[in-house]
Structures are given as structure tokens and as C-alpha cells.
Amino acid sequence: MASRHRVVIVGGGFGGLYAAQALAKADVQVTLIDHRNFHLFQPLLYQVATGGLSPANIAAPLRAVLKRQRNTRVLLGEVINFDLERRLVILKDGTEPYDSLIVAAGSRHHYFGHPEWEQFAPGLKSIEDATIIRRRILLAFELAERCTDPEECRALMTFVIVGGGPTGVELAGAIGEVAHATLRGNFRSIDPAQARIILLEGLDRILSTYPPKLSAKAVQALQRLGVTVRTNTRVTDVQAGQVTIRCGDQTETIRAHTVLWAAGVEASPLAKALAQASGAELDRAGRIIVQPDLTLPGHPEVFVLGDMANYPYQGGKPLPGLAPVAMQQGRYAADLIQRRLRGAPSAPFHYHDRGSMATIGRAAAVADLGWITFSGLIAWLVWLFIHIIYLIEFENRILVLFQWAWNYFTRNRTARLITGADANEKRT
Amino acid sequence: MASRHRVVIVGGGFGGLYAAQALAKADVQVTLIDHRNFHLFQPLLYQVATGGLSPANIAAPLRAVLKRQRNTRVLLGEVINFDLERRLVILKDGTEPYDSLIVAAGSRHHYFGHPEWEQFAPGLKSIEDATIIRRRILLAFELAERCTDPEECRALMTFVIVGGGPTGVELAGAIGEVAHATLRGNFRSIDPAQARIILLEGLDRILSTYPPKLSAKAVQALQRLGVTVRTNTRVTDVQAGQVTIRCGDQTETIRAHTVLWAAGVEASPLAKALAQASGAELDRAGRIIVQPDLTLPGHPEVFVLGDMANYPYQGGKPLPGLAPVAMQQGRYAADLIQRRLRGAPSAPFHYHDRGSMATIGRAAAVADLGWITFSGLIAWLVWLFIHIIYLIEFENRILVLFQWAWNYFTRNRTARLITGADANEKRT
Numbered sequence: 001m002a003s004r005h006r007v008v009i010v011g012g013g014f015g016g017l018y019a020a021q022a023l024a025k026a027d028v029q030v031t032l033i034d035h036r037n038f039h040l041f042q043p044l045l046y047q048v049a050t051g052g053l054s055p056a057n058i059a060a061p062l063r064a065v066l067k068r069q070r071n072t073r074v075l076l077g078e079v080i081n082f083d084l085e086r087r088l089v090i091l092k093d094g095t096e097p098y099d100s101l102i103v104a105a106g107s108r109h110h111y112f113g114h115p116e117w118e119q120f121a122p123g124l125k126s127i128e129d130a131t132i133i134r135r136r137i138l139l140a141f142e143l144a145e146r147c148t149d150p151e152e153c154r155a156l157m158t159f160v161i162v163g164g165g166p167t168g169v170e171l172a173g174a175i176g177e178v179a180h181a182t183l184r185g186n187f188r189s190i191d192p193a194q195a196r197i198i199l200l201e202g203l204d205r206i207l208s209t210y211p212p213k214l215s216a217k218a219v220q221a222l223q224r225l226g227v228t229v230r231t232n233t234r235v236t237d238v239q240a241g242q243v244t245i246r247c248g249d250q251t252e253t254i255r256a257h258t259v260l261w262a263a264g265v266e267a268s269p270l271a272k273a274l275a276q277a278s279g280a281e282l283d284r285a286g287r288i289i290v291q292p293d294l295t296l297p298g299h300p301e302v303f304v305l306g307d308m309a310n311y312p313y314q315g316g317k318p319l320p321g322l323a324p325v326a327m328q329q330g331r332y333a334a335d336l337i338q339r340r341l342r343g344a345p346s347a348p349f350h351y352h353d354r355g356s357m358a359t360i361g362r363a364a365a366v367a368d369l370g371w372i373t374f375s376g377l378i379a380w381l382v383w384l385f386i387h388i389i390y391l392i393e394f395e396n397r398i399l400v401l402f403q404w405a406w407n408y409f410t411r412n413r414t415a416r417l418i419t420g421a422d423a424n425e426k427r428t
Numbered sequence: 429m430a431s432r433h434r435v436v437i438v439g440g441g442f443g444g445l446y447a448a449q450a451l452a453k454a455d456v457q458v459t460l461i462d463h464r465n466f467h468l469f470q471p472l473l474y475q476v477a478t479g480g481l482s483p484a485n486i487a488a489p490l491r492a493v494l495k496r497q498r499n500t501r502v503l504l505g506e507v508i509n510f511d512l513e514r515r516l517v518i519l520k521d522g523t524e525p526y527d528s529l530i531v532a533a534g535s536r537h538h539y540f541g542h543p544e545w546e547q548f549a550p551g552l553k554s555i556e557d558a559t560i561i562r563r564r565i566l567l568a569f570e571l572a573e574r575c576t577d578p579e580e581c582r583a584l585m586t587f588v589i590v591g592g593g594p595t596g597v598e599l600a601g602a603i604g605e606v607a608h609a610t611l612r613g614n615f616r617s618i619d620p621a622q623a624r625i626i627l628l629e630g631l632d633r634i635l636s637t638y639p640p641k642l643s644a645k646a647v648q649a650l651q652r653l654g655v656t657v658r659t660n661t662r663v664t665d666v667q668a669g670q671v672t673i674r675c676g677d678q679t680e681t682i683r684a685h686t687v688l689w690a691a692g693v694e695a696s697p698l699a700k701a702l703a704q705a706s707g708a709e710l711d712r713a714g715r716i717i718v719q720p721d722l723t724l725p726g727h728p729e730v731f732v733l734g735d736m737a738n739y740p741y742q743g744g745k746p747l748p749g750l751a752p753v754a755m756q757q758g759r760y761a762a763d764l765i766q767r768r769l770r771g772a773p774s775a776p777f778h779y780h781d782r783g784s785m786a787t788i789g790r791a792a793a794v795a796d797l798g799w800i801t802f803s804g805l806i807a808w809l810v811w812l813f814i815h816i817i818y819l820i821e822f823e824n825r826i827l828v829l830f831q832w833a834w835n836y837f838t839r840n841r842t843a844r845l846i847t848g849a850d851a852n853e854k855r856t
């Protein structure tokens with residue numbers, strides 16, 4: 001047992017978990033370390049933030065997922081650094097030796113040099129983020145119901161989402177649905193459908209990585225849900241209850257109780273730790289520029305995957321921070337480790353781009369499969385099918401499918417709880 | 429509208445919600461005030477605390493439940509006092525006038541004069557309590573997996589539940605199931621089935637309000653789940669990681685990472701506020717001793733219900749703090765208000781005791797229907813059926829039923845997430 005090749009995987013996201021699973025039958029000893037006890041299906045996190053699903057529906061306990069994989073153990077622990085010379089992962093409370101190391105610790109929000117904005121404009125990366133955002137959205141309507149000052153009421157009923165990528169679009173669409181369908185008839189003093197939902201994008205169109213035709217379709221679908229899309233608009237300041245924007249030469253301050261951040265991410269600080277230890281280069285988003293085989297320059301035994309890695313692809317453009325990229329990279333690293341052990345030849349990583357999709361509420365989505373683009377109900381059904389398939393744990397698939405069907409017909413969302421230590425916070 | 433009789437209900441638990449629903453067709457204006465935006469089905473809270481269900485499965489947004497009841501509005505607000513002279517409910521941020529008032533604000537944990545024990549031995553009353561307890565239980569196993577000191581490991585694997593009433597019994601049974609079934613095969617260094625689970629009861633038997641035969645059945649069922657039941661045992665001190673007990677003349681200190689409190693409750697502090705304003709008497713648990721029609725002495729327009737009320741019943745013994753009592757009292761108060769408005773005669777409140785039940789894990793429960801007692805699989809199925817029926821919202825019924833069926837066959841519990849601000853706390 002002790003003489004077997006030790007593979008340590010840092011991070012139980014798509015990259016780390018798929019790598020671990022791909023090593024199930026390998027003659028290696030796998031240790032998966034995460035600071036959370038569950039794998040999180042991040043693509044559906046916005047549905048938790050808008051009360052459509054419960055956190056547990058999109059989270060799978062890592063131990064449960066890997067319990068039958070006898071060559072693998074799971075450690076709940078916080079990795080803070082690496083000793084590449086001695087081949088040790090340094091935890092907050094211990095060390096873990098490795099022969100091969102896979103680092104896939106993901107990314108976190110990035111406020112473009114304004115970390116102070118975070119308290120006023122939370123981002124969406126963790127279960128806790130999702131319940132905070134859920135609380136803010138629901139509390140805004142509750143406070144508006146009891147509000148007597150028209151200007152204050154208007155600020156409470158204004159929701160600003162910063163960033164027109166998939167997360168921002170999905171979040172804005174879901175808030176539109178909550179306001180127009182879910183909360184209909186729930187209040188006596190306000191009409192939730194009067195909510196202003198504003199999606200801000202710095203570039204000239206939302207979903208800028210998609211073909212322009214799909215961006216236009218997404219704008220139409222968002223408008224039907226009462227979302228105002230403002231492109232070429234940059235945020236210059238965020239404070240409690242207000243956001244200042246610039247569009248061309250115009251500057252404007254929008255009073256909004258709820259401001260949500262979906263504008264930027266940067267790699268986990270572990271990327272910086274690895275770069276310092278190895279001399280590897282970081283890109284502007286803090287990602288490590290990896291070798292063609294996803295390894296750290298000078299350290300073929302160390303793989304860096306997913307949102308932490310800048311893998312120069314088509315024309316030097318890095319691969320996007322999407323689940324399929326991380327999954328394929330995880331499988332590739334697992335395969336390469338096994339090839340090396342048996343002395344087999346290896347090829348550089350190649351990404352099979354099966355396309356990308358974003359959903360914009362009920363029966364509306366956009367899909368770009370490279371060879372074909374489509375939108376509307378069909379895209380939504382494909383989106384739904386793919387997300388159910390990739391959801392970990394069969395029980396969650398059924399729970400999510402049932403709740404989606406229920407939501408489709410009743411427009412109700414039962415997971416709209418205001419919870420947390422400051423569940424009664426009055427202002428953010 | 430303004431001239432209609434105004435009924436203000438404080439609290440959206442079983443008493444308040446059932447009162448509001450019973451007023452659906454009445455020619456009155458109903459205002460339901462709660463500091464949470466949801467009704468919580470407390471009898472199943474222990475299943476959230478042990479990872480079997482998600483919080484939203486046992487919580488129903490009050491607005492969604494009451495949205496079609498056009499004579500009713502819901503206010504999210506914190507009631508801090510009452511002005512009985514001017515007939516005003518005093519909120520933290522405003523006042524609300526009433527003609528009839530129903531106060532059903534429930535109860536909270538009581539540490540017998542030792543509030544400092546709460547931080548070491550959390551009780552189970554709210555969603556937040558449940559996620560805190562879930563975190564402590566799961567984290568104990570995680571820390572034990574990485575523990576190298578045998579004594580420390582033993583403390584991590586020791587779970588003490590204080591109080592052998594229904595909540596303590598259900599909690600102990602569920603932890604037994606988690607240790608013996610759910611977590612089987614999940615760890616590599618520890619065997620979760622080696623966990624010590626100790627249920628402490630001050631009296632000479634657990635479930636002391638049930639017939640002695642059922643207490644004995646419950647002990648047997650708990651023992652099968654690996655739970656040690658210690659009766660005639662009182663807690664004399666609780667500190668971080670340890671609990672001191674006395675049994676007869678013997679004093680003993682048990683080292684335990686997880687100590688849970690299910691020993692006592694006291695009425696909401698609003699009972700004291702009402703007593704001070706009206707001169708009503710409080711019992712030792714802080715409950716108001718109400719009139720035969722559930723009103724405050726001298727204030728026939730003020731009803732006090734559920735866990736806040738001491739209603740002297742059979743031989744002066746107060747009714748227990750159970751959901752059916754609160755439900756029936758809520759309906760009674762709603763009916764009495766309507767009778768008064770139409771000048772109809774009224775009778776004192778009468779409790780229809782349909783019995784009580786407690787469950788002790790998979791396929792095991794005890795039931796006392798007064799005219800018959802039974803236990804085992806049949807009792808469990810009846811318990812299951814009744815809880816599904818009384819669960820608010822049809823969607824939740826299906827979600828809970830599915831998760832129970834899934835859990836029954838697979839023994840898995842997917843809602844076992846370690847979440848919260850201090851998700852990585854190392855010691856409590």
C-alpha cells in the first residue's frame with residue numbers, strides 16, 4: 001500500500017472529482033483534499049440563489065460519491081501551500097506527501113482592484129454566497145411591502161446585476177421570473193412585477209463569447225422577463241444601496257438595494273503559491289500558464305487544471321472557465337499519470353469543444369454547439385437534459401427534475417427562505 | 429376595508445398559521461406578523477439536523493401559503509411589545525393596531541439558569557440551529573478521520589444528547605442511523621459505527637409522558653442503533669468538549685466533541701411582555717396561564733396560544749407543547765372571534781387528544797393513541813403518513829416522501845452539508 005504511487009488531488013470541483021474518478025481502477029493511492037465536504041454543481045448555483053432549488057440538491061458529499069472507490073480517501077482540510085522540492089502539500093494543520101499532484105482549486109470573485117465592493121455586491125461562488133443573495137433578493141421585496149417612502153421603495157425594488165456573462169444572464173433572468181411569476185399575488189402593498197432589473201455589461205453585447213445572433217436572442221428573452229440590458233456600461237463605484245456607472249461620457253448613479261456581482265473571477269490564491277514555488281508565469285486573472293500537458297513548467301509531476309489554469313488554445317486564447325474544460329482536464333491528467341506509470345507515450349491535452357449554453361428563465365435558452373446555434377424552447381430542453389445528466393448522484397437528479405417540473409407548471413419556488421445569522425438585516 | 433374587524437396574529441407557527449387559515453372566509457382583516465418569512469414544520473427539524481432533509485423541504489413561505497387568502501396580509505417584522513390599552517402591537521420599526529389579537533410566538537431553548545451552556549450544547553428550534561447541529565455532527569467524523577491522538581479521537585466520536593423527550597430520542601436515533609448506516613464505508617481511518625451516542629435523561633425513563641411500556645420499546649430501538657440510554661442522570665456542567673453529569677451520588681465527566689441540548693424550553697419573551705402589561709400570571713416555563721377561552725385575564729380580545737400558553741387541562745396539568753395543541757387552539761381562537769362578531773354563544777377550549785408519537789429511526793416508532801399503544805414498523809408507517817399529511821405545501825410532501833423512500837432503501841442522506849460562516853471551525 002505505502003509503496004504505491006501517491007496521487008494527491010487538491011479540490012473536489014469538476015476537475016478534481018473527475019480526475020479522482022478516472023483513477024478508480026488505477027494501481028495508485030489517491031487522496032482528494034477539499035476544504036468543503038461536498039462537490040458543488042456550480043452551474044445551477046444561481047437557482048439556489050433565486051429560491052428554485054435547495055443547496056443539497058446541487059451538492060454531493062464527496063465521501064458518498066467516492067465511498068466505493070477503495071483506492072481513494074477524502075480529506076477535509078485547507079491547503080495553504082506546496083513544498084515542490086520535498087513533494088509535500090502543506091495544509092493548515094499538517095502535510096500530505098505526493099508522487100503526482102493535481103491542483104484544481106478553482107476561482108473566486110474578482111472586483112478589479114476594489115475588494116471593498118464585495119460587501120455591497122456579493123458574487124456567486126459558494127452555497128453561502130447563494131443563501132446570502134437569496135436573502136437579499138427576498139428581503140428587498142419584504143422591506144418594500146412595508147416601505148412608505150416612494151424613493152426608498154424604488155431603491156428596494158431595483159436589482160442591478162453587474163456582468164453580462166452566463167452567470168449574470170441566468171441570475172437576471174431568474175430574478176425576472178421571481179418578480180413576474182413566483183411572487184405574483186404574494187404582496188398586498190407592492191406589485192413585484194414593478195421591480196426594475198438591470199443587467200450591466202462593459203462590452204458592446206452580453207454573452208460576448210457566443211455568436212452575436214444568440215446575444216440578441218438572449219436580450220429579447222431577458223426583456224420579456226422585464227430585465228433592462230445596458231451594454232457598454234462600466235461600474236465605477238459601488239456603495240451601500242447604490243452603484244455608479246459610466247456609459248461613454250455619461251455618469252449615472254442608480255439607487256438599488258440589491259447589487260449582485262457576476263463580472264469577474266480570479267484564480268485561487270494557490271495559483272500564486274505554485275507560481276512562487278516554481279517560477280511559473282501567471283496571467284492577468286491569476287491563472288498559471290501551463291504546459292501543453294497541463295503541468296507546471298519544470299514540474300512534470302504537478303498538474304494544474306480548470307479555472308486555475310491558463311491553457312493557451314486556439315490562437316493562444318485561454319480555454320474558458322467552464323465545467324466541461326475542467327472535467328476533460330481532470331480525466332486527461334488521470335490518464336497521463338497512468339500512462340507514465342506503465343511507460344506509455346502521451347499526447348498534449350486537447351479540448352473537445354461540444355459547445356456552450358446559457359439559460360434565461362422558463363423555456364428560454366441559447367446554445368452554441370459550434371456547428372449549429374439555436375435558442376428558445378429546444379435550447380432550454382437540451383440545457384435541462386444536459387444539466388440533469390451531469391448532476392452527481394441519482395437522487396439529486398430526481399429531486400431537481402421534480403422541482404423543475406413543479407416550478408414549470410406552478411411558477412412557485414419553495415426554497416425561498418430568508419435564513420442566516422443576519423436574516424433580519426435591514427440594510428446591506 | 430378599514431372599518432372591518434382587524435385581527436392581528438403574531439407568529440406563523442402551527443397556532444398562528446392555522447388561526448389565519450381558519451379566518452380565510454371571515455369578514456375580518458387579518459395581519460400575520462412573523463420575524464421569519466416561512467412557516468417551519470418543527471417536528472421534522474431533527475431530520476434537517478441529521479442531513480436527511482433540506483431546510484426548504486420543511487419550510488413553507490408564509491406568503492405562498494396565504495397568497496389566495498385575500499383578506500390576509502403577511503408582514504415580516506419583529507414584535508417587541510404590546511400596548512394593550514391602545515390595542516397596538518409594537519414592532520421594532522412601527523406599530524400595528526388590532527381589534528382582536530392572537531399571540532402565538534412559541535418557545536425557545538432553556539438551559540435551567542445556565543445560558544452559558546448554549547454555545548457548547550446547541551438546541552434545535554430554528555433552521556439555523558439545525559444547520560449548526562448538522563455541521564457539528566458531520567465535522568466530528570471528519571476531524572476523527574484525521575485525528576492521531578486516541579483520546580481526542582474518542583471525544584470526537586462521542587455524541588451526547590441531553591434530554592430524553594421526543595426531540596432527544598429522535599435526534600439520538602437519527603445520529604445512530606448516520607453513524608451505523610449512512611456513513612458506512614465513507615471513511616478510511618475510522619469506523620463511524622464505533623461512535624458512542626449517549627442519551628441523558630433526568631427522570632427514571634425516557635419519553636416520560638408516554639406509557640412505561642413504550643418507553644421500554646424506545647430504549648430497545650435506540651440500543652439497536654447503538655445509543656446508550658442513561659436515566660436518572662442530570663447534567664451539572666457543560667464546557668467546550670465535555671459534559672459533567674450526576675447519577676445518584678456519582679459524578680462523571682464525559683469528553684464529547686458534540687453535545688446537543690433537547691432538555692428544556694421556555695416561552696417566548698413576549699409572554700413576559702404580555703404578563704407585565706396585563707398582570708397575567710406566568711408559570712415556571714414562562715408561559716401565560718390563560719383563561720378557559722385562551723384569552724389573557726381581563727383582555728378577552730387577546731388570545732395566547734400554543735407553546736406560550738399554559739392551559740390548565742386534565743387535573744390542572746398544562747397541555748403539552750405539541751403541534752396538534754397549537755393547531756386546535758389556533759382554529760378555536762379564529763372560531764371564537766367569528767362567533768363574537770355575529771353574537772353567537774361560545775364554549776371553553778377543549779383539546780381533542782388524538783395521541784402522540786415519536787420516531788426512533790428507520791422502521792421504528794412508538795405511538796400512544798390513548799385507547800391503544802403500539803410500536804415498531806406499524807407505528808413508524810403511521811408516523812410517516814401523519815407527518816406527510818400535515819406538511820404544508822404539496823410539493824414538499826412529494827419531495828419529503830421521495831427522500832424518505834430513497835433513504836429507506838439506500839441509507840444515504842444527501843443533505844449532509846457542512847455549511848455556514850464557520851464551516852471550518854476546528855473546535856467548538
